Amino acid sequence: MARKKFRIITCGLFILINIFCLNIVSANSTYSISGKITDSDFKPIKDAKIVFEMDGGTNGIQIASTDERGNYTVKVPIKGKAYWVTIGKEGYKTHRSKVQLVDKNDDFVFDFVLNK
Numbered sequence: 001m002a003r004k005k006f007r008i009i010t011c012g013l014f015i016l017i018n019i020f021c022l023n024i025v026s027a028n029s030t031y032s033i034s035g036k037i038t039d040s041d042f043k044p045i046k047d048a049k050i051v052f053e054m055d056g057g058t059n060g061i062q063i064a065s066t067d068e069r070g071n072y073t074v075k076v077p078i079k080g081k082a083y084w085v086t087i088g089k090e091g092y093k094t095h096r097s098k099v100q101l102v103d104k105n106d107d108f109v110f111d112f113v114l115n116k
Helices: 002-027
Strands: 031-039 049-054 062-065 071-076 082-088 095-100 107-109 112-114
Touching (some): 049 071, 082 112
Parallel strands (some): 031 107, 031 112
Antiparallel strands (some): 031 071, 049 062, 082 095
16 A cells, blocks of 8 residues: 555655746747748648757657648747757658757747658
């Protein structure tokens, strides 16, 4: 019985810590990245998933989805850093690359083309 309570308390603490960490990242997210995801015919791709991961750490993971026009917007916590971007949609090849957010701009625009 004591082991079961310990597991429940441990799991609860783990969940609370993760929620707290996610709230800190989202509260500090102040730099906007936006763009458009299209196919090779430049037609917008709806519901593509875009993941930005800060290079060298997992505390900067931000996720977005495209709208019906292929547009997305995501907020990241730090500019002037490199981010790994992964874009995926069923039926298309997954795109993964590294982008550098230059300190000169407040907002960044990254358009991507997904191939089948």
